[in-house]
Amino acid sequence: MEHVSYPHEAGYLFDCPACESRCHCAGPEFAECVFDGEHQTWSMANHRTEHVTAGEVKHSVRGTIPLTLAEAQTIASWWQSPGSVGHVLASLASGAPFDVRALIDDIDATMRHGKRTDTLSVDMAMYLVALREWAIRLCK
Numbered sequence: 222m223e224h225v226s227y228p229h230e231a232g233y234l235f236d237c238p239a240c241e242s243r244c245h246c247a248g249p250e251f252a253e254c255v256f257d258g259e260h261q262t263w264s265m266a267n268h269r270t271e272h273v274t275a276g277e278v279k280h281s282v283r284g285t286i287p288l289t290l291a292e293a294q295t296i297a298s299w300w301q302s303p304g305s306v307g308h309v310l311a312s313l314a315s316g317a318p319f320d321v322r323a324l325i326d327d328i329d330a331t332m333r334h335g336k337r338t339d340t341l342s343v344d345m346a347m348y349l350v351a352l353r354e355w356a357i358r359l360c361k
Contacts, residue, residue, distance in 0.1 A: 232256065288355040296352045299345075306330045321359045328353045 224231060224239040232245020232254035245254040288296070294314050301311035309327035312319035332349050335341025341349075 287358065288351055293352055293355045296348045300331050300349065306334050321356055324356045325353060325360075328356065 222239045222242050225237045232240050234240045235255050240255050241257065244256040297310040298314035301307050301314045309319050309324045313324060328349055332341060332346060
């Protein structure tokens with residue numbers, strides 16, 4: 222299906238058959254697309270995976286500045302795991318689709334596991350709390 226010839230971002234022009242044919246939602250920083258059906262869970266398929274340095278993340282976390290996508294992916298990469306705890310974090314870190322509510326649950330499970338195994342320092346807990354707040358913003 223072809224997009225209309227009028228210049229526009231795919232998924233965001235009413236009366237464009239291609240835009241209205243499927244969900245084009247690209248992420249939380251974009252408005253919901255014009256598809257009139259069930260929208261996909263947030264997928265970063267249209268975004269490259271970009272990680273930043275620990276120092277850059279530390280600056281945002283300590284300064285209470287909202288995390289960027291790259292910072293969120295970086296924190297997720299530190300805690301990702303293929304197991305039952307950490308698998309949604311792995312999806313975020315790698316740019317794969319994930320459900321935001323499942324991400325929040327996975328962050329909570331990661332924090333509980335870290336406390337239970339005494340592997341979660343106060344500094345690292347601070348990063349996970351910032352990541353959880355970032356995820357909560359996605360739900361709004």
